[in-house]
Amino acid sequence: MTTDLVAALDIGGTKIAGALVDDTGAVRERFQVPTPAREGGDSVLAAVTAVLDRLVAADGWSAVRGLGIGSAGPVDARSGTVSPVNIPGWRGYPLVSGARRTVGDRLPVALVGDGAAIAAGEHWCGAARGVDNALCMVVSTGVGGGLVLDGRLRTGPSGNAGHIGHICVELDGDTCPCGGRGCVEGIASGTAIARWAGERGLLAPDGGPPTAAHVAAAAGDGEPVATAAFRRAARALAAGIAATATLVELDVVVVGGGVAHAGDVLFAPLTTALGEYAALPYVRGLPVRPALLGADAGLVGAAAAVRRSPGGD
Template identity: 55%
Template sequence: MHTLCLDIGGTKIAAGLADPAGTLIHTATCATPAASGAEQVWAAVAEMITDALGVAGGAVAAVGIASAGPIDLHSGTVSPINIASWRGFPLVDRVAGVVPGVPVRLGGDGVCMALGEHWRGAGRGARFLLAMVVSTGVGGGLVLDGAPYAGRTGNAGHVGHVVVDREGEACSCGGRGCVETVASGPSMVRWARANGWSAPPGAGARALADAARAGDEVALAAFHRGTRALAAMIASVGAVCDLDLVIVGGGVAKSGRLLFDPLREALADYLGLDFLSALRLVPAELGGEAGLVGAVRLAGLG
C-alpha cells in the first residue's frame, strides 16, 4: 500500500503518495489560504488529502506530515508562524479523522527536509548533518547519528534563530539579531534597498541576485553580508553537533555560486577547530519535494 505524505507551510500545501520503495508516484500542491480562518486552512488540507486518497484507491498504510512550526509532538498540534489562525491546531487528530485506523506521524518541516535529503538526496551516507533552507526565512533540521533529531518538543533545528548580531534587528520570533534577520531573501533585499540599491517596487531576492551577477556593488555586498551571517551560524551549529555535512536549499540557494562561493570562503574563517576541518557544504538535491520525501520516511520510522 501507499504512504500519504503532507507538507504544510505558510505559502503552499503539498500532498503526495509514495510506493513501498519510497518513490513519489503522485504529488499535488495548492496555495495556503494563510490569511483565512483556521477551518478554511484545514479545508484546503482536507481537500488535498481526499484527492490523494482518491488516487490511492481509498486506502493508505500510513501518513507522514511535515509542518511549519512551532509544533508540539506530544499533543500533535501545530502553531505555524505564517499561518496566524493555527495556534495549537490539532493537526494529527484532524488528519487521523480523515484517515481512520492509519498511523499518523508529525514532524517539523525542517527535520523532514533533513530526513528526505539524508534518505534520497544530497545527504546519503552522512551520519551527522544539518539541512537548511535559505528563502523567505531561514530554517533547518538535523539528522544526528543517522536518525532525525526532533528535540524535546519537535522543534530542534530552528537554526534561523541562532543569534549572530546581539545588537541586530528585531526578529519575528521575538528575539533580536537572528541569522534570519540578515540572511533571508527579504532581509537581504531590505538591507540592499536601505544602502542604495535601486530596483523597481516588488523586486525581490531573484532581482537582487541578477543585480549581483551584473556587478552591482550593493547587491554583492548584501550577499556577502548574508553569507557571513550564515557561516557564523553554520560554524556554531557544527561545533555544537559535531556535524560532517551541511546541505543548503531554498529560493536564495538557487542563486548557486553567488551564494555558495562567498559562503564557503566565509566558513573558512570560522571553522578553526580541528574536528570541523572536514565539514562539507553542498547544495540540496530534492528541491521542493524534500519535505514530502522526509514525511514518507518519517511515517516509515513510526
C-alpha cells in the same frame, strides 16, 4: 511497511503540497495550493484539507499506510499542534487532529518541523545519504533545519531539534517574530534578503519591490546591493552552521530551499564565511552541499519521517 506508499504533506509560508510517496522516495502523485498565510487558522486548514482531499481521491490511496506532515515551525509533535512563525493564524493550532478529519484514524501520523523533514529526506535518498552526522537546512520564506546524528534523524521531544533559523547571530539585531533578536532567519531568509535589498533601493524589473529571486539574478550580474544582500545572508548562515557544528560535530551540511537555487551566488560567500567562523580543528573544512531533492524534498522527507516513526513500519 506492508505497502510501498505513504502520504506526505509539506506546509510552508508560501505553499502547501501533498503527495503519495513510494518506498524508493519517488513521488507518485503531487498536488499543491498557495498558503493563505495572512488569513485565519481555519482558512489555512481548509487549504490543507483541499490538498488531502486530492490525495484521498488519487489512485493508490487505498494502499497508503501512513501520513507524514512536515510543517513550518515551531511544531509540537507531542500534542499535534503547530505555531509557524510565518503563519500567524496558527498558534498552538491542532493540525494533526484537523488532518485526521480527512484521512481518518486508521493511519499513523508523524508531525515534524519542515527542516527535520528535509533532513530525513536528504538522508534517505539525497545529498546526505550514507552520512552519519548531518545538518540539513531549508532557506526559503523562512530558515529551518534538521539534524541527523549517529545515522538517525533527531527531532527532539517536541520535533524542533535543529531549528537553526532561530539561533541568534546578531546580539543587537532586530526583534524576530519568534520573540528573539538577531535570528538567522531575520537575515538569511528569502523574505529578509528581498526586504534588505529593497530598503537600499534595489527594484524588480517592473519597478516594484524585489523578490529573493530578483535579488539573486541581480547578484549574478554583479549588482552591488544584491551582492551585499547575499553576502550578508551567507555570513548569518555560516555563523549558525559553525555554532551548530561546534556543538554536535557534523560530517556535512546540506542546504536546500528556494534561496539555495541561487547557486554560487549563495554558496560561494557561504563557503568563504564558514571558513572564518568555523575555526576549531573538528569544525574546519566542513563541506556544504546543495540539496538534491529539489522542490519535493519536504514531501520525501515527510514520508521518510512517518516511515521511521513508531507504527510507520
